[in-house]
Amino acid sequence: DPQQIELASKRRLRRFIVIDEVVDKLYGSKVRAYFRENNVQHKILSLPTTEETKSMDLVLNILQEVQSFSLDRRTEPIIAIGGGVCLDIAGLAASLYRRRTPYIRVPTTLLSYVDASVGAKNGVNFLQCKNKLGGYTPPVASFLDRSFIQSIPRRHISNGLGEILKMALMKHKGLFDLLKNHGKYLLDTKFQSYNGFARHGDAALQTTRIAIETMLEELAPNLWEDDLDRLVDFGHLISPELEM
Ligand SMILES: NC(=O)c1ccc[n+]([C@@H]2O[C@H](COP(=O)([O-])OP(=O)(O)OC[C@H]3O[C@@H](n4cnc5c(N)ncnc54)[C@H](O)[C@@H]3O)[C@@H](O)[C@H]2O)c1
Structure with missing residues (x-):
């Protein structure tokens, strides 16, 4: 009303x-x-x-x-x-x-x-x-x-990097290259840009943006998961059991 x-x-x-x-x-x-x-x-x-x-x-x-x-x-x-x-x-x-x-x-x-x-x-x-x-x-x-x-434990940065790597492997070579070239730097700086070295550019922004965009491309047309053949489920066959 x-x-x-x-x-x-x-x-x-x-x-x-x-x-x-x-x-x-x-x-x-x-x-x-x-x-x-x-x-x-x-x-x-x-x-x-x-x-x-x-x-x-x-x-x-x-x-x-x-x-x-x-x-x-x-x-x-x-x-x-x-x-x-x-x-x-x-x-x-x-x-x-x-x-x-x-x-x-x-x-x-x-x-x-x-x-x-x-x-x-x-x-x-x-x-x-x-x-x-x-x-x-x-x-x-x-x-x-x-x-x-910036305040999450290093182990949880690795968890997030694992998620990004999944998208890179399944969908985006550019994202894979970003991880290959800047992965260690991103882990060490916890994805903060303020202490970025010139050769890393704004790797944190680029990596997170592409990861989210590729995720959206996958999720948006299949929001209710009618199609169970999902690229984002790569690894999910065994992972939920391990996580519990
Ligand atoms: N709904 C979805 O689409 C979706 C997608 C992926 C994962 N999930 C779910 O998300 C969960 C995993 O999420 P997660 O990895 O974020 O774990 P989490 O929510 O357990 O957080 C991990 C740890 O970080 C701490 N924490 C959170 N923010 C912090 C910060 N800024 N600084 C310091 N510590 C912080 C939390 O207290 C916790 O101890 C799983 O249960 C999974 O099923 C849901």
Whole structure:
């Protein structure tokens, strides 16, 4: 109802934010300052979003808090800030609340930056099986800020590089060459550009941009995965079992 939406737009902005506990410790004060400065009434729910806690329990936890915030699904998209686990859990909660509440993804790991940021999927683990419960509800927006990646552990940079290598091997020789020439540099500098040496140009920007574009090319025409022959599933035959 346009009238209702106009009325709501005159009210003070309100936002419900789900944030990974680790990310909250590192960036929470900046996030809070941002909402305060912009006069946005907000509730920040900080959760331990790990592969072990990626379950319906956390989804229900979020939903209880969303309900007590009296969230208006027409004008108040939920914001999820964290790695792929946080984005998947919060996305599932948003898709369930009042049958579908819009949500925004803010990826903070390299893997979620190049992968979960652009997909439609969400989900949680169930009965020891990875992502057994979930759905396809794309976010209304993804905000990409590479500076979050500077604080993730080196091992998780390697995880993200693995995801990028998959796209390079399956789809893009230029991306493969970027990894061949700058991979070690990208790992050492955690994809930050400020300390770039001339010979590496802006390898971080180019690599992440091409990785996301090639990912989008694959996902967009097959958003609901009707075609199961997906290049992005390269390696997935065995990987979910190993990851659990
Ligand atoms: N929905 C999709 O399309 C999609 C795509 C790919 C992967 N996934 C899912 O994503 C998950 C993996 O995501 P992930 O690799 O981001 O793991 P993750 O969410 O577990 O994050 C890895 C670790 O990094 C920490 N962390 C996050 N941001 C940080 C930051 N900026 N600084 C320091 N530490 C930080 C987290 O607390 C966590 O300990 C899997 O569960 C997978 O199923 C979903």
